[in-house]
Structure formats: structure tokens, C-alpha cells
Amino acid sequence: MTMKPWVWGWAAAGLAFVVTLMLTSGRGAGELAYAALSFGAFAAIVGLGQMLVITLGPGNVDLSIPACMTLAGTLALKTMGSDPNTAFLGLAVALATGFGVGCVNFLLIWLLRLPPIIATLAASLIYQSLAIWSNRGLRIKPPEGLADFATGRFIGVPNVAWVALILAVVVWVILERAVWGRWLLASGQNARAARLAGIPVEAVRAATYLSVSVFAALAGYLLASFSGGAALNMGAEYLLTSIAVVVIGGSSIAGGNSNVPGVLGAALFMFLVVSMLNSYGAGAGIKSVLTGTIIIAIVIAASTRRSRQ
Amino acid sequence: MSVLERTPVVVLRDAAKHFGPVKALNGVSLSVAPGECLGLVGHNGAGKSTLVNLVNGTFPASSGEVTFPDGTQGVRSVFQELSLCANLSVAENLSIAHPDLKGFGWRGPARAEILASLDQVFPDHGIHPDTEVDQLTIAERQMVEIAIGFAPRGGAARLVILDEPTSSLDEGIARQLLSHVKAFCASGGAIIFISHMLGEIFDVSSRIVVLKDGVVVADRPAAEFDRQGLVDAMGHVAPEGPQTETGRAALGExxxxxxxxxxxxxxxxxxxxxxxxxxxxxxxxxxxxxxxxxxxxxxxxxxxxxxxxxxxxxxxxxxxxxxxxxxxxxxxxxxxxxxxxxxxxxxxxxxxxxxxxxxxxxxxxxxxxxxxxxxxxxxxxxxxxxxxxxxxxxxxxxxxxxxxxxxxxxxxxxxxxxxxxxxxxxxxxxxxxxxxxxxxxxxxxxxxxxxxxxxxxxxxxxxxxxxxx
CATH class of the missing domain: 3.40.50.300 (P-loop containing nucleotide triphosphate hydrolases)
Incomplete structure (x- = not known):
């Protein structure tokens, strides 16, 4: 196996980057890289969570990610109320929100035996309504220090990208080295066989649905801080994105196999392909068509590559 | 007419199959004639399943050839790993393997055909053709799979490959199958019978082929083997008779x-x-x-x-x-x-x-x-x-x-x-x-x-x- 499936996401991201810069003859490379790393970071954080859920096996997916991001961002900013030195309080509120959302999602799936698609989609209507109700149309600015952090850089790389990278390393270690990761991968291949091999499959499932919501809440908190306040539609585009980065990144949609580096590359790619089409002045309709076509093409390229190995 | 004078159903000439560096089958020559029941034995990994897959066309031989003098129609396989579609009924599973069942009203003939075949092989089987396969026990699924193998399906079975057919069947059902195999061969059908149960092999086979590490190490009429000779040919020394009781601890609480x-x-x-x-x-x-x-x-x-x-x-x-x-x-x-x-x-x-x-x-x-x-x-x-x-x-x-x-x-x-x-x-x-x-x-x-x-x-x-x- 010389070519790993995640190479494709990274190669496509690099290509989109170069093609965009060809239009400007290389000017604006720094700005484009900054934007790609920042927005790619949000996609990567939710994508990592979605990857864990998809790894659980067929039928497992979390469609409440956008609503969870919005609710966590809204509640965190409302709590902080632009007061200085409340960043950690806000973070705690956001993560607690994510934890609560994850608990509700899992209880719906486990106790009511709802298919995860239905459970998370229906519950997301409730989370979105809670966000609307608590926000009441106000746009509260994040505390200044937090906003500076969210838009700032460290060694030239956006801080949010560092957060995504650290999270990716943690997830990678868990999947590759930890017992819990093995349990997750086993449950995703064949839940019945995993249970009969002594794996606590329900605990694995619960932890996974909690993780994805906590990740989404973290992304919502950072995104709201980054963009100067929470907006009610701020999570909308992350529904498709979170699933697309998992698939493009080379994780198996059938479960049992996940790919952390691939998610990172795919997250960069998803932003770069849109900005490439933007800089070439493509209209909204063309842009959607081309984005869809490119995603399909890259998934086909990655999967035929894999089946030949 | 002796068995040898008939046109064989399948002939393998120096057939080999390699998976990368793994030589699953390393140059095997044999033929199966109508009316013959070929018992195929060998240890796990000796190449039995690979041989079956060459004959039923799952994959081509890496070298050598596999020929069917009278064509491949009527060559059937019953797999060891059950291959039925679990979400379909028994009759629907038959229709998958039956190209002539199409258009409106195929269900009736499908039900009748699978029921007839089940009745013939396993009298008193108690399986309803409209039951979904995932409602059946593993033994019943195996029975359905065998019955589909023997069903006419628009022609007639000429060679049926049975790969470990009795491993999930109890004694009574297994005996029904063995007597059907004998009747099938007596009426001119050919069987390749793979089993680890040597008793069954001796019971039904007219000829026994022993595989070891991908090659044929013995190919003789069944009457020329005895149990010990067969075990020796397979190359594993299995102790005969019941194990001696050694150091059994007293049973506890x-x-x-x-x-x-x-x-x-x-x-x-x-x-x-x-x-x-x-x-x-x-x-x-x-x-x-x-x-x-x-x-x-x-x-x-x-x-x-x-x-x-x-x-x-x-x-x-x-x-x-x-x-x-x-x-x-x-x-x-x-x-x-x-x-x-x-x-x-x-x-x-x-x-x-x-x-x-x-x-x-x-x-x-x-x-x-x-x-x-x-x-x-x-x-x-x-x-x-x-x-x-x-x-x-x-x-x-x-x-x-x-x-x-x-x-x-x-x-x-x-x-x-x-x-x-x-x-x-x-x-x-x-x-x-x-x-x-x-x-x-x-x-x-x-x-x-x-x-x-x-x-x-x-x-x-x-x-x-x-x-x-």
C-alpha cells in the first residue's frame, strides 16, 4: 500500500490552491492560506466528530451538528455577554451544551430505538428552536481577548487550525493506539460480533455520540468567536461538509475504518474548491454543480484506487 | 458401462491458483465423471475451497486449465459459508439462481420447485417457501441452500459441489442428505463431496482425492482406503478412538x-x-x-x-x-x-x-x-x-x-x-x-x-x- 487513500484529499487541496493562485499570479497566497486553514479548521473539527459516528457502522450519522454548533455558540456568547475574562466560562458553557445535546441524541437513539438519522434530525429542530428562543435576534460580540485568539496566529498558523490539529492528533492516538479506538473500529465492522467478543458496544456508542456533539459545540464556540458573534444560520453549511470531509478523506462509509489525516486534507479541500470557483467568478448555480461534481470525482478516484490494492 | 468410459463433467489439467505469494493450489489434475461421487479431503488450508472455486468459476486458474466437455450448465455449488440472501424468502432465493423464472407469476413456480426439491432431499423438513431466510436456523438455511443446488432450475443438476454440507446439520438430516447423494449418483449425477467427517466420506464416495498443501497426494477408489490410511495420507497423526482421561480435576462448585x-x-x-x-x-x-x-x-x-x-x-x-x-x-x-x-x-x-x-x-x-x-x-x-x-x-x-x-x-x-x-x-x-x-x-x-x-x-x-x- 504505497498510496494511502488520504493522499487524494491532500492532493486535491493542493491542486485547488495552485489553480486559485494561477489567476492572481501568486499574489494573495498568504491570505488564501490563512482563510483556508481557519475555515478548514471548523470543518475539520466537526468532520472528526462525524467520522467517529460514521465509523460506528451503517446507519450511524449525526445530523444535529449545525443546530448543536448554533446552540453552543449562542449560549456561550450570551453567558459571556462581551465581558472580558469570561472566555473559559463561555467555553465551559459551550462544551456543557455539547454534552447535553449528545446525551439527548443518544437517549433518543438508545431508549426510543430511533434510527440515528431521524433522532438527530428531529432533535436538531429542538436545538435550533432553543437557540432562536435564547438569542432573540441579538448579535452579542465575543469578549475582545477571545476574538483576538480566534482570529490570531501562532508561528504563522491560525490558532483555530492549531486547535483542530491538536484535536486530530488526540483522535488519531485514540483510534490507533487506545483500547477504546479498537472497540469503536470493531463495533463498526460487525456490532454483533463485537458484542460477542466482549466489547461494551453500548458504552462505545454513547461515548461516540457524546464526542461528536462536544466537537460540534467546540466548533460553534470558536466559529462564533471568530466571526464576531453567533448567527442562527452559522452551522447550516456544516451539515453536508461534515459528511463530505469524512467520505473524501477516505473513511469507509460502511463503518469500521476511519482516516484522520484524510479528514484534515478534505476539510482544506472543501474550502479551497469554493474559493477557487469564487475567484474565477463562477455564479452560485455553477458553483454548486461544480462542487458536487468534484466531490463525486474525488470519491470515485479514491475508491477505485483502494479496490485495486 | 464403466465410469471411465463416460465423458467427464469437468476436467482439471495441472490447474494452479496463486494469491500473491500464497500458493493455494499448486498444479492439480483430476476429472469427475457422471455417476461418480468424488470425496475430497484435506486439512484446513489444503486448497479444497480453492479447488471448488476454480470449478464453479468464482475465479480463473493462475495456470493450467479447467474444462467442461459438455458445457457448464448444470454445474452447481453449495457453499460452506452460506450464500443465501437473508432478507429474501426461500422461494425468492431460488429464483435468483433460476434464469427462466421471470415476468409475472414467477412466485408460484418458484414455491413449487423449491418445495419439491426440499421434499426430495429432506423429507419432513418443515420449511415453508415463503419464510424469510433470516428467520431460519443455520441448519435450515443450509438445507435450503442444498435444495437449491439440487433443484432443476430450468435444466437438471449434473455436478453438485457440496462443501462441508453437513457441518451444521444434525445426524438425522445429514443421513437424509447422504442417501440423496447416493440416489443422485446412481441416476447419473456427479458429486464433489467435501467433508472433514471421514465416516461420511466413506459412506458416499466412489473415489477419494486427498489434497495436501495445494497438491493431490492420493486419488484412488474409496474401497482402497481405510480410515487410518486416509488420515495418514492427509498427513496429520490423529489419535484413534476416545481420548484417555488424563488428570481430570474433581468438579467444583x-x-x-x-x-x-x-x-x-x-x-x-x-x-x-x-x-x-x-x-x-x-x-x-x-x-x-x-x-x-x-x-x-x-x-x-x-x-x-x-x-x-x-x-x-x-x-x-x-x-x-x-x-x-x-x-x-x-x-x-x-x-x-x-x-x-x-x-x-x-x-x-x-x-x-x-x-x-x-x-x-x-x-x-x-x-x-x-x-x-x-x-x-x-x-x-x-x-x-x-x-x-x-x-x-x-x-x-x-x-x-x-x-x-x-x-x-x-x-x-x-x-x-x-x-x-x-x-x-x-x-x-x-x-x-x-x-x-x-x-x-x-x-x-x-x-x-x-x-x-x-x-x-x-x-x-x-x-x-x-x-x-
Whole structure:
């Protein structure tokens, strides 16, 4: 196996980057890289969570990610109320929100035996309504220090990208080295066989649905801080994105196999392909068509590559 | 007219099949003529399944040739790994293999055809053609698969390949199949019969071919073999007759009492009766009640050895190593991380102890033959510290030599104080147990101990109620 499936996401991201810069003859490379790393970071954080859920096996997916991001961002900013030195309080509120959302999602799936698609989609209507109700149309600015952090850089790389990278390393270690990761991968291949091999499959499932919501809440908190306040539609585009980065990144949609580096590359790619089409002045309709076509093409390229190995 | 004068159904000339560096089949020449029942024997990984796949066209030969003088129509395979679609009915499964059933109103003929075939092979089978396959027991699924193999399907079966057909059938049903095979051959059909049960091979075969490490080591009329000669040709020294009792520990206190079963420390408890009378379900319930969906303690009380490998046992994306270690990860972990050194040492110890044929433990589990996959599942369970080992007909597709090895390991582990709950469709295995519970219609109909454990008593307890009703 010389070519790993995640190479494709990274190669496509690099290509989109170069093609965009060809239009400007290389000017604006720094700005484009900054934007790609920042927005790619949000996609990567939710994508990592979605990857864990998809790894659980067929039928497992979390469609409440956008609503969870919005609710966590809204509640965190409302709590902080632009007061200085409340960043950690806000973070705690956001993560607690994510934890609560994850608990509700899992209880719906486990106790009511709802298919995860239905459970998370229906519950997301409730989370979105809670966000609307608590926000009441106000746009509260994040505390200044937090906003500076969210838009700032460290060694030239956006801080949010560092957060995504650290999270990716943690997830990678868990999947590759930890017992819990093995349990997750086993449950995703064949839940019945995993249970009969002594794996606590329900605990694995619960932890996974909690993780994805906590990740989404973290992304919502950072995104709201980054963009100067929470907006009610701020999570909308992350529904498709979170699933697309998992698939493009080379994780198996059938479960049992996940790919952390691939998610990172795919997250960069998803932003770069849109900005490439933007800089070439493509209209909204063309842009959607081309984005869809490119995603399909890259998934086909990655999967035929894999089946030949 | 002698068998040799007829046009053979299939001829293999120096056929070989290589998977990368693995030589699964290394130059095999043989032919099968109408009216002949070819018994094919050999150890796990000897190349039996590969040979079958060459004949039924699953993959082409790497070199040499496979020819069908009268064409491939009427060449059928009944697979060891069941190949029915679980979400379709029995009749619908027949229609998949029946190209002439199309257009409106195909269901009626499909029902009639599968029912006729089932009635012919397995009288009193009790299977309804509209039942969905996932509602059937594993034995019933095997029966349906066999019946589809023998069904006319717009022509007539000329060569039927039976790969371990009786491994999940109980004695009575297996006997029905064997007599059908004999009748089929007498009427001019050809059979390739693969089995690890040498008794069956001698019963039905007109000719026996022994495979070893991908080559034919013997090909003679069945009458020229005796049991010992056959075992010797396969190249594994299996001790004859019942094992001598060695160092049996006195049975301890009762460690488990559930589902009407009772087992003491160090005891080997057998579950018997006709296949599909609730033994597997009772074992699964018992195991699930002993373990948790939520916690995996360091010392789980019970472990499970699956017989239905694809459904209950094998984790298909993983290597042999990972499949073997999955049940002991938490025990050997350091700070929540897998101890890969300990994992590898454990796997190497068990590879030697139970004889898994592979050059590299990081090969995918699916690269192993069925019997070797089963050994991995044994190793997974025995490597744990669990005091109770639940085995759901685990000897399906395992060769004679390995069976003897596993019996010996089971005896040794029981002597150390582990308790075995062992469901088997083979009465011979059940007779090795200290205590036997016979199941009938989902309930325990008899409990036998000591000298009462005989084939007659088990059969008696299996059938009683059926005769009464």
C-alpha cells in the first residue's frame, strides 16, 4: 500500500490552491492560506466528530451538528455577554451544551430505538428552536481577548487550525493506539460480533455520540468567536461538509475504518474548491454543480484506487 | 458401462491458483465423471475451497486449465459459508439462481420447485417457501441452500459441489442428505463431496482425492482406503478412538445456573439435540446475560466462541492479530492504550499452540481458510481469563487433526478449572462432555451424566416429543 487513500484529499487541496493562485499570479497566497486553514479548521473539527459516528457502522450519522454548533455558540456568547475574562466560562458553557445535546441524541437513539438519522434530525429542530428562543435576534460580540485568539496566529498558523490539529492528533492516538479506538473500529465492522467478543458496544456508542456533539459545540464556540458573534444560520453549511470531509478523506462509509489525516486534507479541500470557483467568478448555480461534481470525482478516484490494492 | 468410459463433467489439467505469494493450489489434475461421487479431503488450508472455486468459476486458474466437455450448465455449488440472501424468502432465493423464472407469476413456480426439491432431499423438513431466510436456523438455511443446488432450475443438476454440507446439520438430516447423494449418483449425477467427517466420506464416495498443501497426494477408489490410511495420507497423526482421561480435576462448585442449564467449575457441559431446537439461542442469551453492553471489566466472566463466523465472530476488516486480541485488550492495556508488544507475544503463543497456518499474523483475517479463521476465534476466547467459555457449534469446517488438538486444549483448560458450555451438532463431540443437556423445541428435554451419555440416549431425548405429537 504505497498510496494511502488520504493522499487524494491532500492532493486535491493542493491542486485547488495552485489553480486559485494561477489567476492572481501568486499574489494573495498568504491570505488564501490563512482563510483556508481557519475555515478548514471548523470543518475539520466537526468532520472528526462525524467520522467517529460514521465509523460506528451503517446507519450511524449525526445530523444535529449545525443546530448543536448554533446552540453552543449562542449560549456561550450570551453567558459571556462581551465581558472580558469570561472566555473559559463561555467555553465551559459551550462544551456543557455539547454534552447535553449528545446525551439527548443518544437517549433518543438508545431508549426510543430511533434510527440515528431521524433522532438527530428531529432533535436538531429542538436545538435550533432553543437557540432562536435564547438569542432573540441579538448579535452579542465575543469578549475582545477571545476574538483576538480566534482570529490570531501562532508561528504563522491560525490558532483555530492549531486547535483542530491538536484535536486530530488526540483522535488519531485514540483510534490507533487506545483500547477504546479498537472497540469503536470493531463495533463498526460487525456490532454483533463485537458484542460477542466482549466489547461494551453500548458504552462505545454513547461515548461516540457524546464526542461528536462536544466537537460540534467546540466548533460553534470558536466559529462564533471568530466571526464576531453567533448567527442562527452559522452551522447550516456544516451539515453536508461534515459528511463530505469524512467520505473524501477516505473513511469507509460502511463503518469500521476511519482516516484522520484524510479528514484534515478534505476539510482544506472543501474550502479551497469554493474559493477557487469564487475567484474565477463562477455564479452560485455553477458553483454548486461544480462542487458536487468534484466531490463525486474525488470519491470515485479514491475508491477505485483502494479496490485495486 | 464403466465410469471411465463416460465423458467427464469437468476436467482439471495441472490447474494452479496463486494469491500473491500464497500458493493455494499448486498444479492439480483430476476429472469427475457422471455417476461418480468424488470425496475430497484435506486439512484446513489444503486448497479444497480453492479447488471448488476454480470449478464453479468464482475465479480463473493462475495456470493450467479447467474444462467442461459438455458445457457448464448444470454445474452447481453449495457453499460452506452460506450464500443465501437473508432478507429474501426461500422461494425468492431460488429464483435468483433460476434464469427462466421471470415476468409475472414467477412466485408460484418458484414455491413449487423449491418445495419439491426440499421434499426430495429432506423429507419432513418443515420449511415453508415463503419464510424469510433470516428467520431460519443455520441448519435450515443450509438445507435450503442444498435444495437449491439440487433443484432443476430450468435444466437438471449434473455436478453438485457440496462443501462441508453437513457441518451444521444434525445426524438425522445429514443421513437424509447422504442417501440423496447416493440416489443422485446412481441416476447419473456427479458429486464433489467435501467433508472433514471421514465416516461420511466413506459412506458416499466412489473415489477419494486427498489434497495436501495445494497438491493431490492420493486419488484412488474409496474401497482402497481405510480410515487410518486416509488420515495418514492427509498427513496429520490423529489419535484413534476416545481420548484417555488424563488428570481430570474433581468438579467444583456450581459457577453458572441460567436458562435451565447448570455447570460446575471445571466441567464440560454439552448441549445437544436436533439442530435449531433453541440451543444456540439459549447460549447467546446466557452469554449476553453474563456480560454487559456497558462495561468490559478486566476479568470478564464469560467468553463466546462463534460457530456462525461471518455473523457472530469475524471482524472482516482486521488482521489475524487484531481479531485474536480483541477480547483481552482491556486486560493488557496500559493507561488505556493497547500494549502492542504484549498483543503480539500473545498472538504468537496462540498461533503456535493452536496451529494457525499463516506466514504473517498481520495478514487480513479473510486471507485464512474457514477452518483457520475458526482457530483464531478459539484463540481469542482461550487467551482470555474468563472462567466460563461458551461455544456455539465451533467445530464447523474444522479438520480432524485440529479437532483433536482443540479437544485436548479444552480438556487441559477444564482441568485447570475453566467451565465449558458446548453446543455441537456432532454427537461424537457431545459424548466427550461430562454432562449433556438435550434440547427439544426450545426446552431441555433431558439431562444426561456419566455413562448415560450415549448416542442412543441423546437421540431418544431429541425425538421423543415428535413421535408423541
Amino acid at each position: 456450581v459457577v453458572i445456573r441460567a436458562e435451565g442449564l447448570e455447570a460446575r467449575r471445571g466441567e464440560i457441559v454439552g448441549l445437544s439435540g436436533l439442530a435449531g431446537h433453541g440451543q444456540a439461542a439459549a447460549l447467546a442469551r446466557l452469554y449476553l446475560a453474563q456480560t454487559s453492553d456497558w462495561r468490559a471489566g478486566r476479568g470478564a466472566r464469560a467468553v463466546f466462541v462463534a460457530g456462525d463466523r461471518p455473523r457472530d465472530g469475524v471482524l472482516p476488516l482486521w488482521s489475524i492479530l487484531r481479531n485474536m486480541s480483541v477480547s483481552v485488550l482491556a486486560r493488557d492495556a496500559k493507561g488505556g492504550l493497547v500494549d502492542t508488544g504484549a498483543e503480539r507475544r500473545l498472538a504468537e503463543v496462540w498461533q503456535k499452540r493452536i496451529g494457525i497456518r499463516t506466514g504473517d499474523l498481520t495478514n487480513p483475517i479473510l486471507s485464512l481458510s474457514g477452518g483457520n479463521q475458526q482457530k483464531v476465534l478459539f484463540a481469542r476466547a482461550l487467551a482470555s481469563d474468563a472462567s466460563v467459555i461458551v461455544m456455539d457449534d465451533p467445530m464447523r469446517g474444522v479438520d480432524v487433526g485440529t479437532k483433536q488438538d482443540v479437544y485436548a486444549i479444552v480438556r487441559a483448560e477444564a482441568a485447570k478449572g475453566r467451565t465449558f458450555l458446548w453446543y455441537s451438532t456432532e454427537t461424537e463431540e457431545v459424548c466427550q462432555c461430562d454432562r449433556v443437556f438435550v434440547f427439544r423445541n426450545g426446552e431441555i428435554s433431558a439431562e444426561l451424566t456419566g455413562d448415560d451419555i450415549t448416542e442412543e440416549k441423546i437421540l431418544e431425548a431429541s425425538f421423543e416429543m415428535m413421535e408423541a405429537s
